[in-house]
Each structure stands twice: as structure tokens, then as C-alpha cells.
Amino acid sequence: MKDLKEIEKARQAQREEDFAKAEAIIGKAATDALRELYSYYDTELYVWLASLWDKDIGGFYFSDSAKETAGYFPDLESTEQVLDSMSWCGPLSHYKDPVRHNRKAYGFALPADARAKLICFIIGLQSAEDGFFYHPQWGHNVKASRRGRDLNRACDMLYELGERPMYDAP
Numbered sequence: 001m002k003d004l005k006e007i008e009k010a011r012q013a014q015r016e017e018d019f020a021k022a023e024a025i026i027g028k029a030a031t032d033a034l035r036e037l038y039s040y041y042d043t044e045l046y047v048w049l050a051s052l053w054d055k056d057i058g059g060f061y062f063s064d065s066a067k068e069t070a071g072y073f074p075d076l077e078s079t080e081q082v083l084d085s086m087s088w089c090g091p092l093s094h095y096k097d098p099v100r101h102n103r104k105a106y107g108f109a110l111p112a113d114a115r116a117k118l119i120c121f122i123i124g125l126q127s128a129e130d131g132f133f134y135h136p137q138w139g140h141n142v143k144a145s146r147r148g149r150d151l152n153r154a155c156d157m158l159y160e161l162g163e164r165p166m167y168d169a170p
Contacts, residue, residue, distance in 0.1 A: 007091055007094065010094045011091070011093060011094055015038060015089075038089065041089050041090065046090045049082045049086065052064070052074075052082060053082075054073075055117065057073060057121055058117030058119075059073070059075065059076070059079040059122075060083075061074050061075075061078060062077075072137055073136060074121065075137075075150075076157070077153055079121070079153075087106045088104075088105075092105035093105060104160045107161050119158070122157055122163075123158070123166050125150070125154065126154070126165055126166050126169075127140070128166075128167050133150045133151055151169060
């Protein structure tokens, strides 16, 4: 495994390369604003995001307080948000799929055990009755917008992980 400083250095080099491309298109002022925005995405942020992982369940919590409160569990929306941020501008961003360049890095860069837990978490939330994905903390009595977001996020993550839902999805 790469040293954290080596990963940070590689990430910074990739960012600078991307900033140079952006500056040619959007100009120096806008690129400097992007540099400032990306300065907030540092190692501490990703260490905190990683701390939201529940290794037993295989998903990410929304917050520290959710992780520390009985009755709250990881959810699909938070899980995909963490994985996306780690893939696009975080510690996984230096991984590139040689075949499908726009593929999210978590789909192929996560260790096998984490991938397996994540897949089990996602598939375990799918209902055989209607194909939607439901969380134990909310049950089936959720608004259509929640059902739709969870369906989309579950299917997107499974696709990135090279898997499919267990049952036909709506």
C-alpha cells in the first residue's frame, strides 16, 4: 500500500495537471477559485469520511452522531456520496480504469473485502416484493422521492461494482 504522503503528492500532481487544463478553458480567476475550493478537500476530510464506514454492515453513516446513536444505520445516499467524493477528488482519484475512463474509482480500487461488504449491504436492502431498496431504520413507509433516490443510488453503485440487483428493479 502506498504511503499517505505519496498518495497526497500524487493527488496534488493530478490536481495541478487538471487545473492547468481548466485554466486554458475558464481562465486564471476561475481556476484560482477552484484551487481554493479544492483546498478544503484534504487528508483530514477523507480520514473523517473513512471513519463513517461500518465494517460490519458495509456502508457509510451520514454523520458521527448517526454512527453513535442506537437505531441509526448506514444508508445508500451517504454511502454513495462518500464513495463518489473519494473517487473524484479524494484518495481514490489517482486510480484510473484503463478501459472505461469515466468509471468511478471505487468500483475497482477498493480492497476485495470492502467491495464484498458493500455489495452485501446494498443487495441486502432490496425488497423481493417490489424491487426497491429499503433501510431498516425507515422501513417501507417512505416517500416516493426517498424510494427513487435509494433505487438510483443502489443500482448505480452495483453497476460500478460490476454487480446487478438481486431482483428486477422498477
